[in-house]
Each structure stands twice: as structure tokens, then as C-alpha cells.
Amino acid sequence: MSGNAKLEIRDLTMLYKTGDGVRNINLAVEQGELVTLLGPSGCGKTTILRTIGGFLQAASGQILISGKDITHMLPEKRPTAMVFQSYNLWPHMTVYENMAFGLKLRKVPKSEQKRRIAEMLEMIKMSGYEKKYPGQMSGGQQQRIAIGRSLLLQPDVLLLDEPFSALDAKIRSQMREELRKIQTDLNITVVFVTHDQEEAMALSDRIVVMNKGSFEQVGPPQEIYNRPASRYVADFIGEMNFIPMPDGSIKAVRPENVSVSPGTGGNLDGYVRTIMMLGHYIEMTVDTDCGIVKLFVSAEEAEQYKRGNPVALTLGESHRYNDDQSAAG
Amino acid sequence: MYMSYLNPKRWVHMMGRKKFGEFLVLAAFMLFFYGPLLHMFMLAFANKYEMPGVLPQEFGFQWWRYVLAQPTLVSSIVLSFTIALITTALSLLICIPAAYVLARYEFPGRKLVMFSFLLGNAFPKIGIYASMGIIFYRIGLMGTLPGVLIVHLLGGMMLMIWMPTNAFKSVPRQQEEAARDIGAGPIRTFFYVTLPMAWPGIAVASMFTFIGSLGENQGTLLVGLPNYRTMPVEMYGVILDYPATAGAVFALILLIPNVLLLFLMRKYVGPETLSKGFKMG
Numbered sequence: 307m308s309g310n311a312k313l314e315i316r317d318l319t320m321l322y323k324t325g326d327g328v329r330n331i332n333l334a335v336e337q338g339e340l341v342t343l344l345g346p347s348g349c350g351k352t353t354i355l356r357t358i359g360g361f362l363q364a365a366s367g368q369i370l371i372s373g374k375d376i377t378h379m380l381p382e383k384r385p386t387a388m389v390f391q392s393y394n395l396w397p398h399m400t401v402y403e404n405m406a407f408g409l410k411l412r413k414v415p416k417s418e419q420k421r422r423i424a425e426m427l428e429m430i431k432m433s434g435y436e437k438k439y440p441g442q443m444s445g446g447q448q449q450r451i452a453i454g455r456s457l458l459l460q461p462d463v464l465l466l467d468e469p470f471s472a473l474d475a476k477i478r479s480q481m482r483e484e485l486r487k488i489q490t491d492l493n494i495t496v497v498f499v500t501h502d503q504e505e506a507m508a509l510s511d512r513i514v515v516m517n518k519g520s521f522e523q524v525g526p527p528q529e530i531y532n533r534p535a536s537r538y539v540a541d542f543i544g545e546m547n548f549i550p551m552p553d554g555s556i557k558a559v560r561p562e563n564v565s566v567s568p569g570t571g572g573n574l575d576g577y578v579r580t581i582m583m584l585g586h587y588i589e590m591t592v593d594t595d596c597g598i599v600k601l602f603v604s605a606e607e608a609e610q611y612k613r614g615n616p617v618a619l620t621l622g623e624s625h626r627y628n629d630d631q632s633a634a635g
Numbered sequence: 636m637y638m639s640y641l642n643p644k645r646w647v648h649m650m651g652r653k654k655f656g657e658f659l660v661l662a663a664f665m666l667f668f669y670g671p672l673l674h675m676f677m678l679a680f681a682n683k684y685e686m687p688g689v690l691p692q693e694f695g696f697q698w699w700r701y702v703l704a705q706p707t708l709v710s711s712i713v714l715s716f717t718i719a720l721i722t723t724a725l726s727l728l729i730c731i732p733a734a735y736v737l738a739r740y741e742f743p744g745r746k747l748v749m750f751s752f753l754l755g756n757a758f759p760k761i762g763i764y765a766s767m768g769i770i771f772y773r774i775g776l777m778g779t780l781p782g783v784l785i786v787h788l789l790g791g792m793m794l795m796i797w798m799p800t801n802a803f804k805s806v807p808r809q810q811e812e813a814a815r816d817i818g819a820g821p822i823r824t825f826f827y828v829t830l831p832m833a834w835p836g837i838a839v840a841s842m843f844t845f846i847g848s849l850g851e852n853q854g855t856l857l858v859g860l861p862n863y864r865t866m867p868v869e870m871y872g873v874i875l876d877y878p879a880t881a882g883a884v885f886a887l888i889l890l891i892p893n894v895l896l897l898f899l900m901r902k903y904v905g906p907e908t909l910s911k912g913f914k915m916g
Contacts, residue, residue, distance in 0.1 A: 361812055381815040394813040398831045407827070408817035452813075459817060 311370075312337040312495040313358070313463050318367035320357050328353050328519045331367070335463070338493040340486070344506040345516035345542075351499045353519075355465050358497065359388045371462050387456035388465040391472055393448040395440040401427075401451050402436040408459045422458060429488060430454040446477040453485065457492070464489075466498045470505065482508055503543050507531065515539050534558070537627040549574070549596045549621075556627045563622035564601035566590065568610065572618030574599065578611050592617055678883035698880045702888075708869060712888060715866040718780075719848040722787040723841050729788070730795035731837065735829070737796065738803035749800070752793040763789075764854045771858055778862045786854035791844035798843075802836025803829065835903065842896045849892060 311334035321327035328350040335341045343351035356362045358369055360381030369377045376384050395404050402423060409419045427433045430450045440448050449469055456464060466485075470478045486509055489496055500506055506513050507527045515522045515530060515538075523535040534540035537548070540558045547564065549557045566572075576594030588608040592599045599619060603611075611617065639645070647655045678684065679698065681691030702708055737745060755763065764786065768777070776782035806829050814824040830837075852867035859868065866889050873882050 359812075359816060361815075380820075381812070382818045382820055386816070388813070388816045390809050390813065392807070392809060394807070394809045396810060396814070396828055396832070398834075407814070407819070411818045411823070455817070 310337075311335060312339075312372060313497065314368075314370040314373075315354070315358070316368040316370070318354070318357065318369065319365045320353055320362055321365055322353075326350070326519065327365075328357075331521065333514065333521075333524070335495055335497060337495055338490075339511045340489055340496040340498060340509060341512045341514060342498045342500060342506040342510040343514050343516055344500060344503060346501055349516040350519040351501075351516050352467055355388070355467050355497060355499045358463070359386050359465050360384045361388075385462035386465055387459055387461035387463075388467065389449070389452050389456050389469045391468040393440070393445065393452045393472075395448055395452055395455070397440050399439075400436065401432070401438050401440070401443075404440070404451060405455050405458055408455065412459070426454045426458050429457075430484075445473050446481060449473065449481065450484075453488075457488070457494070462495065464494055464496045466496060468500055469498075471500070471502065478505070479508075485509070507543075515542060517542075534625065540625060540627070545600060547599045547601075549599065551626070554628075557621070557624050558627060559599075559621050559624040561589070561600045561602050563624065564599060565620045565622065566592070566601055566603060566607075566611075567618050567620070568615065570616055570618050573621045574619040576617060576619065578613055578615045578617055581608055581611060581613065592619060594619070675883045675886055678880050679887045681880055684880060698878075698884045702881055702884045707864070708873070708885065711864050711866050711869040714863065715849055716892075718783060718787060718863075718865060719845050722784060722791065722848040723845045725784065726788050726791050726795045726844055727837075727841060730792070730840075731799055731830075734796055734799035735803050735825070737800045739808075749797070752796045755789065756793050760790075761853055761857075764857045767854075768857050777858060778860065780863065783855055783859040783863045783865075786858050787848045787851055790851050790854070791840075791847050794840050794843050794847075798840035799833065799837045802833035802840075805836070806832045838903070839900060842900055846893050846896055849889065 313333075313335040315331055315333040318331040319327070319329050321329075326348070331354060333341070343354060345351050353362060357364050360376075360379060360383075364377055367377070368375055371385055376386075395401075396407075399407070405423045405426065406419050409422065414422070423436070424433070427435065430453060432447065432450050432454065435443070435447070435451070440451070443451070449472075453466075453469070469485075470481050473481065482505060488494075498506075498509060507530075510527055512524060512526055513530050514524045517538050523530055523539045530539065530543055534543060534546075537556065537558065540546045541548075545561050547559045547561065549559065551557050574594050574596060576592040576599070579591040579593045579598060580589075582589045582591075583605075586605075587602050588605055590601055590603055590608065590611065592601065601619070643655075646658075650658060677691060680694050680696070682695035682697040683693040684691040737749065767786065767789075771777045771782050776785070810828055810832065811824050814828045815821070819827060849865075850867055851865070852870070855863065855865050856868050856871070859865070866885070870882075870885060870889070873885050877885075
């Protein structure tokens with residue numbers, strides 16, 4: 307692994323009593339990089355994050371930040387800051403007190419506390435909220451404060467555990483954008499955990515797709531989307547049609563890579579099953595001998611099709627996987 | 636035109652038969668519940684009250700002056716409040732750490748420990764006090780302040796364990812983790828985050844302990860006499876030896892802190908804290 311990684315995880319294993327957990331994890335995150343751990347619940351992504359934060363003890367392996375081994379450090383001594391899903395502002399403290407707590411512990415002078423908190427509130431667009439209590443604010447506002455509270459301490463690595471999943475869709479995407487902007491402005495190193503593949507695609511420099519305690523694929527969003535390394539990844543990221551082939555392998559084609567024309571004689575023939583309006587495009591499903599295939603067409607194009615019409619499908623860029631889920635080319 | 640506001644016929648037609656019935660039941664209940672209290676209140680402020688009269692012949696503070704002039708009664712008031720304060724402070728010191736452990740750590744027998752505090756309240760108290768008395772005789776705690784304090788502590792123990800345990804449980808672990816994450820050690824985390832967040836439940840338990848200690852009589856009578864005579868213990872004597880009007884004054888003094896604390900509780904603590912406080916598990 308490269309020597310100048312901000313965060314480096316070496317051969318990390320952390321197991322629960324039940325036998326679940328993560329095994330032999332290796333990951334290096336560069337300064338200023340935002341890496342997302344993506345996977346369904348129970349895949350071990352939060353376990354890794356909490357082990358980095360010091361809330362779980364590694365069974366074996368090492369965690370290094372700026373080259374320094376922090377594997378056995380207490381959470382309060384680590385140069386990490388964590389933002390939790392449920393905001394976790396202290397309800398008996400005002401916004402100002404919440405933010406000042408960490409600075410006070412670090413013996414930052416009062417006047418500087420004030421200046422830094424004012425700056426941070428400005429950056430997260432929450433100026434004027436100093437005297438509010440968490441219970442008086444919306445979920446989105448609370449999470450902004452929670453992120454601000456963590457950033458104030460200038461952590462080497464910022465850890466975010468599904469920070470936006472309790473928010474509604476509109477605020478979620480707005481918060482994503484703002485987080486990305488702050489992260490690039492300050493050039494901070496972030497490990498982000500989510501089960502939302504859309505969120506991972508939108509935010510990340512690199513995505514780690516996880517399955518049952520280990521890494522399935524690590525790479526930039528484009529690469530993960532265009533060249534999924536396994537059937538699992540192909541299934542988890544975006545939408546995918548899986549078409550069984552005569553030789554027993556499986557062909558995977560994204561809906562946007564399937565084109566349709568009336569009649570027969572395509573790679574695959576079938577009948578229109580449903581036509582669904584989804585805003586600026588139309589989603590069509592086609593009943594074929596190899597199962598149901600999903601594809602997208604424009605509104606004008608869709609006008610010529612009706613339910614039950616015979617259609618011919620042309621399959622564009624595709625991937626092949628064997629049944630044992632590894633890539634076959 | 637003349638109209639009687641007290642004519643029950645009008646009430647029946649205005650409220651409907653069912654509502655009027657409910658009203659009667661409520662009125663009877665209120666009279667049954669508050670009647671004796673009101674009577675006591677009246678007696679306490681009666682200078683002169685002779686038998687056939689419904690209302691006292693003369694109102695005033697004569698019996699207050701009388702009671703407050705009795706040195707034994709006054710000293711029992713002081714003693715009661717002193718003991719209640721020490722009991723509350725001591726049980727906070729003992730029970731808060733225990734409650735925290737019960738709330739945060741899973742260990743075999745945890746439920747049994749919780750249950751054992753309930754057991755103490757499941758038997759007639761006098762039996763427990765009698766057996767404690769036997770032990771106290773042997774180790775020389777009879778008639779001593781520590782003896783009395785132990786009796787009072789035991790009385791409030793169940794509440795002081797159960798309610799704070801549940802109060803600590805209702806503090807999300809992640810709130811503590813957030814504090815650790817920001818750089819607070821375990822002790823700072825406890826005093827700046829956990830304890831303040833659990834405080835409403837603990838405050839209620841402390842109030843109950845305080846009130847319970849003020850009202851404790853059986854055990855104090857058995858263990859404390861003759862050296863420690865608290866208000867409820869003196870009450871026995873007052874009922875036998877003094878006129879009813881003096882007894883009423885004394886009872887009111889006993890009642891004041893309870894009413895005050897109940898008001899405070901209603902103001903600062905919701906029924907939710909109370910009901911959550913009694914969950915076991």
C-alpha cells in the first residue's frame with residue numbers, strides 16, 4: 307500500500323460473539339478522499355467504521371492514521387470524529403454548548419471558541435442558531451450541527467455512519483451536495499457508510515462494495531457501475547437485467563443498454579408487459595423466454611407500443627457472470 | 636325572573652341523565668377524598684372548636700403557636716428533615732452507581748438483582764424491621780443514627796434502583812459515544828452527558844425517597860426509640876396526648892413538603908418518566 311495514505315487499515319479482523327463481523331480487511335484512504343462503504347445492513351460496513359472510531363476493538367490487524375498506529379487507542383484519544391445516523395446532539399445543551407464541548411476539553415480559549423463556532427455555523431448555514439436546543443430544530447438542522455460539531459475539532463478522518471438516512475429525500479440530496487462541497491473545500495478525509503447506492507454514487511471518490519463481512523469491489527463510482535466485478539455488485543448497484551445463457555452463464559445488461567423495436571428478429575424477442583411513466587423517460591418491461599427484461603425509452607418512442615405488442619430487443623454492452631457469482635468476462 | 640342555580644332538575648336537563656350521574660359520583664368521591672383533608676385544614680386554623688358546631692367558633696393561629704412552642708415537637712421536625720436529607724443523599728451515592736451498572740452492563744443474574752429489590756417491598760414491612768431489630772441489637776445499632784438511616788435507606792431502595800436504572804437505560808449509548816468521540820473520558824462523559832440526561836428520572840426517585848423518609852414510622856419507632864423521635868413517631872404521641880387541633884397543625888406540617896414536591900414533580904416531570912421508571916428488565 308502507498309506510504310502516504312491518511313488512513314490505512316491492514317488485515318483488520320473484528321468478530322462479534324455470534325461469529326459475524328469483518329475479516330481481513332485492507333484499505334488505504336488518501337488525504338482529502340471520500341471513500342464510501344456500501345452494502346446491505348449486516349454486511350459489516352458500520353463495524354469497520356466503529357472500529358476506526360474506537361468503539362469496537364479489533365481482534366487482529368492494524369489501523370493507522372497519518373502513519374500512526376491507533377488500533378488500541380481509546381475513542382477519546384483518536385484523531386477521528388464520528389457523525390451518527392441519529393444526530394446525537396446532547397439534548398440538554400444548546401447548539402453553542404454542543405459545539406463548544408469538545409473545544410473546552412481541548413482548552414481552547416473562550417474567545418477563540420466563539421470565533422471558531424461562529425465560522426463553523428456560517429459554513430454549515432446555521433448562523434443565529436447558537437441558543438437553540440436540539441429539540442427545537444428539524445432533523446436536517448440537527449444533522450448539520452452534528453457535522454459542524456465534528457468538523458470543529460479538525461479531525462484527521464471524519465467518519466459518517468449513515469448520516470442522512472433519517473432525513474426525507476429532498477433534504478437528503480441537499481445535504482449530500484453541501485457535505486461534498488465542504489469536504490472538498492476543507493480537503494478532509496472522509497469514510498462514509500451507507501446502504502443507499504445512489505448516495506454512494508453521488509458522493510464518493512471511491513466506493514467499497516461490501517458483502518457478508520468482506521469487500522466485493524473497490525473503485526471509483528464509474529468503474530463500479532460500468533464494470534461490476536461480480537454478479538452481486540451488478541445486482542446491488544443500479545438496475546440490471548440478468549439473462550440466463552444456454553451455456554449456464556448469466557448475461558447482465560443495464561436497462562439503458564437495451565434498445566427496442568417493433569416486431570421480431572432481435573437478440574431477444576418478447577411481448578410488452580408494462581409501460582410506466584417515470585417523468586422524463588418511460589420504463590418498459592418485456593416478457594421474453596428468458597424472463598422479464600427492463601428497459602428505458604423516450605416518451606415519443608413509447609407512443610408506438612401497447613401492452614401485448616411483439617417487440618425485438620437488442621442487447622448492448624453486457625457482462626457475463628458464472629453462477630458461482632464470479633466474473634466470467 | 637328568579638332562577639335557582641342550585642335546582643338539580645335544571646342540572647339534569649342541562650347535562651343529560653348519564654352525565655349528571657357521573658357528576659354525582661365524582662362529587663361523592665371528591666367529598667370522600669378531600670373532606671377529611673379539608674376538615675383537618677379547618678381544624679389547624681381553629682382557635683376554638685367545640686363539639687356541636689360544624690365550623691369552628693374562632694379562627695386563628697393559636698395552635699400553630701402552641702405546637703411550635705413545644706420543644707420536642709420542633710426538634711422532631713428538624714430531625715425528620717435532617718434524616719430525610721441524609722437518607723436521600725446517601726441513597727443517591729449508593730444507588731446511582733449501582734443503577735448505572737444495572738443499566739449498562741449485561742451480567743448473569745442482572746434480572747435477579749432487579750427483582751430482589753422488589754422482594755423487600757413484597758412482605759409486610761414490620762416483619763423485616765423485627766428481624767432487622769434482632770440483628771441491630773446484636774451489633775449495637777439499636778437507638779443509633781446509623782440504625783435509623785439504614786432503615787430509611789432500605790425503604791427507598793427499590794425506587795432508587797429501579798427508576799434511575801431505567802433513566803440511564805433511556806439515554807442512548809450513542810449520546811455517550813458522541814461525547815467519547817469528541818474527547819471526553821468516561822468520567823466526564825458520565826457527568827456532562829449521561830447524568831444530566833437521566834436526571835428527571837433520578838430527581839423523581841430522590842423526591843420519593845425524601846417523602847418516604849419523612850413518612851417512615853414503623854421502622855423508626857422500632858429502631859430509633861428512645862433517642863430518635865421523628866415527626867411520624869411523635870405523631871403517635873400527639874394523637875394520644877394533645878387536642879385534635881394540635882394534631883391537625885402537626886399533620887399539616889408533615890404534609891407541606893409532600894405537596895410541594897408533588898407540585899414540583901408535576902411541573903418538571905411528565906407521566907412518561909414515571910411510567911418508564913417502573914419497567915423491569
